[in-house]
Amino acid sequence: MAPGNKSSGILEKVLGYGYQIHPGALKIIESLEEEKALEVLSSFPEKFPEVIVIEVGHVEKILEEKAVKKAEEPKEFGEFGSKLNGRITQIYDGSGLIQRCPKCNRWIIDNFCIVHSDVKGVWDLRIKARFDDGKEQCTLIFKRDVTEKIVNITLEEAKKLGEVATLERIREALFGKNFEIEGVKLKGGNFLVKDIRVREVKS
Ligand SMILES: [Zn+2]
Known part of the structure; x- marks a missing residue:
């Protein structure tokens, strides 16, 4: 995907999930690599089932938790999805x-x-x-x-x-x-x- 398409792509996905999004939160998600951004988005429904508008705080919380999880990931072959x-x-x-x-x-x-x-x-x-x-x-x-x-x-x-x-x-x-x-x-x-x-x- 061309870099220029990414931003609108993310917003489209957010709306596709049925959310609205605070511009600040959108900015953070758009600044991530594509796969990370999609990972963050896909974890919203489970993480914040009651949320309608995605705020900066929500995104930061998910990113924090992912960072912690990453540090704990097992290193042996055969342990990943x-x-x-x-x-x-x-x-x-x-x-x-x-x-x-x-x-x-x-x-x-x-x-x-x-x-x-x-x-x-x-x-x-x-x-x-x-x-x-x-x-x-x-x-x-x-x-x-x-x-x-x-x-x-x-x-x-x-x-x-x-x-x-x-x-x-x-x-x-x-x-x-x-x-x-x-x-x-x-x-x-x-x-x-x-x-x-x-x-x-x-x-
Ligand atoms: Zn840049």
């Missing part, structure tokens, strides 16, 4: 060594944020990839930690290599193998990868 087996068939644009806006965390190019204009971009690593388990396809999202692990590269090393060579390393690491993937299904068909490993296939 859903599991997938299959192959990565395509790496999407915007994968690899990227820059983010220091103010809103959006993916930016050439130190220009669509909201904050000229900024000094912050380097990050991520992968968006198409995954096929033989029956269904979905889009995998890898954040920096999981990207570093599966590609066996650090952000610092990637910065030295540059964007093109980093993307090449990602392709080498991900294509032509079977993977076992642990993660969380996100709304909209994306899958946030929490752990990934090469799967031994009996021949």
Whole structure:
């Protein structure tokens, strides 16, 4: 999704849930990464069943609780929600060594944020990839930690290599193998990868 569509997309979802939203609260949610924003939104009905207007305080409460929960997450393989087996068939644009806006965390190019204009971009690593388990396809999202692990590269090393060579390393690491993937299904068909490993296939 183009960055420009995200804001209206979030508001649409809020209204779709049957809520109204305080502009301040909307601003906070819009400043989050897409998957996080949707996570926050989807936890509203359960968390605040009586609320009609989403206020800043509600959003902050959910974010606080999520931060606590994240710190307690178990690290062992096999402990996260859903599991997938299959192959990565395509790496999407915007994968690899990227820059983010220091103010809103959006993916930016050439130190220009669509909201904050000229900024000094912050380097990050991520992968968006198409995954096929033989029956269904979905889009995998890898954040920096999981990207570093599966590609066996650090952000610092990637910065030295540059964007093109980093993307090449990602392709080498991900294509032509079977993977076992642990993660969380996100709304909209994306899958946030929490752990990934090469799967031994009996021949
Ligand atoms: Zn920005």
